[in-house]
Amino acid sequence: MQIKRNMIVCIAEKPSVAKDIARIIGANSSHDGYMEGNGYQVTWTFGHLCELKMPEDYTPVWKAWSLSALPMIPPKFGIRLKDDAGIKKQFAIIESLMQKADGIINCGDAGQEGELIQRWVMQKAQAKCPVQRLWISSMTDEAIREGFATLKDQNEYQSLYLAGLSRAVGDWLLGINCTRLYTIKYGQNRQVLSIGRVQTPTLALIVNRQKEIDNFKPEPYWVLATVYRDTTFTATSGKFTSKEEGEKAFATIEGKPFTVTKVEKKNGKETPPSLYDLTSLQVDCNKKFGFSAEMTLNIIQQLYEQKLTTYPRVDTTFLPDDVYAKCPQTMNGLFQVKFAGQSVYADLVKSLGGKPLQKSKKVFDSSKVTDHHAIIPTGIVPQNLTDVQRKVYDLIARRFISVFYPDCKFAQTTVLGDVDGVEFKVTGRTIIDPGWRAVYAKDAQTDDDEKKPEEEERTLPAFVKGESGEHTPTLTEKMTTPPKYYTEATLLRAMETAGKLVEDEELRRAMKENGIGRPSTRAAIIETLFKRHYIRKERKNLLATPTGIELIDLIREELLKSAELTGIWEKKLRDIEAKKYDPMQFIDELKQQVTEIVREVIGDTTNRRVTVTTEEDLKVKKKRAPKSTAPKSNNSPLSQRGAGGESGESDDSLAGQPCPVCGQGTIIKGKTAYGCSRWKEGCTFRKPFEQ
Helix, strand or coil, X not given: CCCCCCCEEEEEXXXXXXXXXXXXXXXXXXXXXXXXXXXXXXXECCCCCEEECCHHHHCHHHCCCCHHHCCCCCCCCCEEECCCHHHHHHHHHHHHHHHHCCEEEEECCCCHHHHHHHHHHHHHCCCCCCEEECCCCCCCHHHHHHHXXXXXXXHHHHHHHHHHHHHHHHHHHHHHHHHHHHHHHHCCCCCCCCCCCCHHHHHHHHHHHHHHHHCCCCCEEEEEEEEECCEEEEECCCCECCHHHHHHHHHHHCCCCEEEEEEEEEXXXXXXXXXXXXXXXXXXXXXXXXXXXXXXXXXXXXXXHCCCECCCCCCCCCECHHHHHHHHHHHHHHHCCEECCXXXXXXXXXXXXXXXXXXXXXXXXXXXXXXXXXXXXXXXXXXXXXXXXXXXXXXXXXXXXXCCCCCEEEEEEEEEEEECCEEEEEEEEEEEECHHHHHCCCCCCCCCCCCCHHHCCECCCCCCCCCEECCEEEEEEEECCCCCCCCHHHHHHHHHCCXXXXXXXXXHHHHHHHCCCCHHHHHHHHHHHHHCCCEEEECCEEEECHHHHHHHHHCCCHXXXXXXHHHHHHHHHHHHHCCCCCHHHHHHHHHHHHHHHHHHHHCCCCCCCCCCCCHHHHHHHHHHCCCCXXXXXXXXXXXXXXXXXXXXXXXHHHCCCECCCCCCCEEEECCCEEEECCHHHCCCCEEECCC
């Protein structure tokens, strides 16, 4: 084929994205593996075509799993093409196009992983021509056109690539060396003990919480209260740790009048919740619908590719100031949205009409946004959404609308009373103006875990200072309760804050720098723990299996299992991206740490072994456990792994995802393998179930 002069090759991350780009830039002629026209050739990868070389690629000595070969530290890391016929075919097409190209436009996903995927392909194809970067936050036609009008030089994203490369090399060094080390030393019956830079500290969070619960010894305490005018007042002196103390206080007040000593009324306000980042969206979807973190990520990725929402793999809840001008247009789109023939948001948007949208620093702050902003709707009207897609879209749409609403105003009344020197208190709250809460109607729960009792709406009778009368005292025995098991929602929050319990949103935001894992990979980490039989699910609770517990007990190296130390690694990777830390220093430190871990484990003279947890074990556990309350939808395009992959069959998390080969069909599950729904049309995608 004769290539024209000045041919520009655009490379996207999947066929569906490539087709959108090709349509907009005029590359309308279809060929095998690419589109062409208007001086462009648009081709695609489907996720990772390349990967870091495996140990045996460096030397045959490293093929066998042996303690004597550890640590395996290659003098220089290299990449290889994945061993897959479809990948090899597509790469050959990409390589041919790039070898003849006058320029390349990297149209990969605008994030660290997307940068790494396409850079490796260009390196493998030995592309020599100049490279530009398309960097967009949504897949709308307007965003793609704007992106092509403002292409960046690839060098502007060098630190992003170096951070992604450092992460991949770091995971290889720690994961491959420590997995082999622990498997040989402590595994049995050919059981692989998988160790990972993020997965192991995440497992440790679950195991440690479970041990806290198992070792918890309930202790009794007594609460003194009294009912006056049908209102329960609680003693401000707190809990009594002995029954005698409680009874003594009870005897003090019994038969004596209750006197109101203070009535304080305060007006307060509650600002709208922040916009969604990926983690807070996954948290809400898990709490409200029982969706796994991975399922939510898959759905929001679909909505992004359907141009309905902005880029999902984000960890900021802010918008840059220049997005403000586009918000009325987005609101107009939401005004037109209908589900089942009903206008869903029209009345809510109408309430904001007639005046400019408010511009709050809690929403618009360019200094808090780096590569991408918070997840918001694009304003394109959705068509034919599945039930689960509609639920996720609805959360994002309502959150976006709510930030332009006024604060919720309430009146809080605090009443203090006294009986013979013992003080009592009750608090009531009345909503004066619902403000943003009107957007949520009855479902006004935000992304805070639980509403505190004093935050619940409760209207008190009209009390007057100095009034007095009879009352009915009570002394109630209660028991201290253990901490709660992690759910996916609370585990995601713990990963975000390196295991520290943080309720304050401002503080949580500040701690994201030291969270473990990235927003885009946390879902996959949780799925890996299920797949390795380290954890299981009962209802929404995450429980460690004997294998998971024993593995964490075996690990003496805090570096491997400490969420805090792993959080420090994550901070270094962020600093590499921000050009504040040397990638080579990060890798050299890891090499030294891995060498030290190998030395210590090999020196362990105990003969410990880790219990094998099988699929059969999990099936038995599942039968004993109460049925999962996770919702099931017949319209769902995705598998809902209701009990966390315990079915004893293949991992269904692939089912319903877009086909990585053709990009048009979805992955379906057969008897022995996954395939594409467009197999009759000739799509060749096939992935056998893992044995």
